[in-house]
Amino acid sequence: MALTSADRCDRCTAQAYVRFHFPEEQELQFCRHHSLKYEDALLDLAVDVEDETHLINARPSESSA
Numbered sequence: 001m002a003l004t005s006a007d008r009c010d011r012c013t014a015q016a017y018v019r020f021h022f023p024e025e026q027e028l029q030f031c032r033h034h035s036l037k038y039e040d041a042l043l044d045l046a047v048d049v050e051d052e053t054h055l056i057n058a059r060p061s062e063s064s065a
Contacts (some may be wrong), residue, residue: 003052009034017056021048032056 007016009031016029020042030038032053043049 003029003050017051017053019050020046021050022046 003016003019005015007019007029008014009016010028011030011034014031014033017032018035019027019029020035021027022045028042035051035053
């Protein structure tokens with residue numbers, strides 16, 4: 001399932017752009033900063049990773065208009 005603006009980083013509550021899936025339907029969501037920080041350890045355990053970091057700054061926010 002695609003990440004939305006309502007999905008938040010499990011570490012700092014910024015918008016999540018990466019979701020790590022683990023066995024038994026467990027998951028963690030992270031902003032780009034924290035996904036990079038924990039990536040090495042999590043990749044060894046994850047069964048799947050959704051990375052939507054290509055969407056960062058893909059379209060201007062409404063506040064920038």
